[in-house]
Amino acid sequence: MRLIKGFIAVSILLGVVYSCSPLKKIESxxxxxxxxxxxxxxxxAYEQLTALITSYQSAKLKVPVDILLKTADCAAQLKKYDVASDYFSQSLADSITMTGVKGYIENSKAGGNIDILASALNQYAIFLNENGEGRYLAKELFATALRTNDQESILKVYPDLEKPNEEESMAYLLALEKANKNKEALTFCNHLIKENPDYNRAKEWKAIYYYNLAEEGYKREMAKYNKNKNYTAYVYLKRDLKKVSANYRVAKGLFEDIRKQYPSEKKYIKYLKNIYLRLEMKREASAMEKLL
Structure with a gap:
């Protein structure tokens, strides 16, 4: 009987101790x-979770990853991106999870921490690829390359994008141009327009490309003719200008097509006026002049 009473007394004492212990406070x-x-x-939830984390730390207990992830999510929902990024980072120090990795990346991006974002993408690239998130990785790498104007990375990552949009495609096209890969750029632009007839920025790029090509040819042939004006030189000039005119006509068709949607845009009117003059379309050139 004494043994039973002693057991009950110890149990009550342990219960009282537990009810006053940090563990009880943490569980509650x-x-x-x-x-x-x-x-x-x-x-x-954010206020309660941060208080809970403080309780864990005060009791010198490890904060569960789930608590860190939920606290990070609350911070993100409240647009406390730097705080969210920090909690996601803390969770990753304990256990690498897809929620943690993506949360860390997304909130570093939302907080404008480009250096941290670039570091995170590099650090978790293998993890993302091995877990079927290669396309997500490519999308984020490309977006970072755009923000930092990293032309080399734009050229490198673009082929890995799934269904790139117009902005991404144009960034790649311009990167090809800046790298002096003009033939590749033109081939890519032709494909882009064929697959996406509504991509007016690509049409404009192609139109300007052919316009500049024609202008260079026109000025070159005229310079040759002006050095030695005679009948034979004139015959050659007319022949060579026909080749130049073909490039003007490509530009003309594209600019006319774009202008249907932007009839008041002066840059297209100016281009068309010059093209019409080169092609000796005086009436059309005069009409553009009036619009200017």
């Missing part, structure tokens, strides 16, 4: 915070 705080999080009350 966790239950309340999880309820707030489940109800999407992110501000309240």
């Amino acid at each position: 705080g966790k239950s309340v915070a999880m309820a707030s999080y489940a109800e999407h009350n992110y501000l309240q």
